[in-house]
Amino acid sequence: MKARIAIDGPAGAGKSTVARAVAKKLGLAYLDTGAMYRAITLAALNADVELSDGRALAALTAKVELDIQINSDGENVIFLNGKNVSKEIREPQINRNVSYVARCPEVREIMVSKQQEIGRRGGVVMDGRDIGTNVMPDADFKFFLTASLTERARRRLAELQEKGISLTLPEMMAEITMRDKIDSERECSPLQAAKDAIHLDTTEMTIEQVVKFIVDIVVGS
Numbered sequence: 001m002k003a004r005i006a007i008d009g010p011a012g013a014g015k016s017t018v019a020r021a022v023a024k025k026l027g028l029a030y031l032d033t034g035a036m037y038r039a040i041t042l043a044a045l046n047a048d049v050e051l052s053d054g055r056a057l058a059a060l061t062a063k064v065e066l067d068i069q070i071n072s073d074g075e076n077v078i079f080l081n082g083k084n085v086s087k088e089i090r091e092p093q094i095n096r097n098v099s100y101v102a103r104c105p106e107v108r109e110i111m112v113s114k115q116q117e118i119g120r121r122g123g124v125v126m127d128g129r130d131i132g133t134n135v136m137p138d139a140d141f142k143f144f145l146t147a148s149l150t151e152r153a154r155r156r157l158a159e160l161q162e163k164g165i166s167l168t169l170p171e172m173m174a175e176i177t178m179r180d181k182i183d184s185e186r187e188c189s190p191l192q193a194a195k196d197a198i199h200l201d202t203t204e205m206t207i208e209q210v211v212k213f214i215v216d217i218v219v220g221s
């Protein structure tokens with residue numbers, strides 16, 4: 001069976017970019033599990049569902065049609081009820097609300113079972129918060145990426161500026177601090193490094209260096 005690689009870490013640690021590049025280099029599929037929680041958040045906001053209402057969120061999650069495809073660049077393209085929402089799910093309103101949806105156990109149960117189904121096929125790089133601990137506890141390789149708060153906020157700002165969205169650095173630092181706090185403190189599969197994960201602080205590293213670090217370990221093992 002082809003390798004299964006878990007990449008976890010807090011917001012803005014570079015997981016998605018790195019995971020996609022690693023998948024491309026190794027000829028594996030890539031699954032952005034955060035995009036799934038983002039899509040459910042978009043559906044909930046569109047349907048005016050109260051984000052603290054677990055039952056309503058669960059009913060909505062069971063009802064929506066979520067489809068993930070991989071394009072020729074290896075990016076995940078997310079369809080919600082048949083509509084491509086890949087851009088919409090990156091907007092600030094989703095950033096601000098996604099952790100409230102992701103802490104709901106019923107939502108996680110449905111998302112995790114979809115993720116595990118994909119994991120069982122093998123040959124996949126998955127990034128998220130609970131991949132090494134909960135989604136693929138038996139992954140062949142587990143990485144936990146971190147970076148300083150300031151660096152993570154800077155990276156996020158640069159991404160948003162490319163899209164014409166402007167926030168200040170302190171605003172961005174406050175937003176990701178809040179998200180990390182909710183993600184780490186929730187009861188159901190919180191953001192946590194697996195005991196057997198390889199930790200990497202990417203603060204001073206380029207994307208290429210992080211990708212090389214991971215690929216070298218996978219290929220050299």
Ligand code: CDP
Nearest residue numbers: 011012033034035037098099102128129130
């Ligand atoms: O890219 P970024 O690090 O900003 O976030 P993301 O990976 O798109 O994930 C967005 C949110 O989804 C996180 O802040 C978590 O609340 C949630 N998430 C989760 O709970 N479990 C995962 N496996 C992936 C994401």
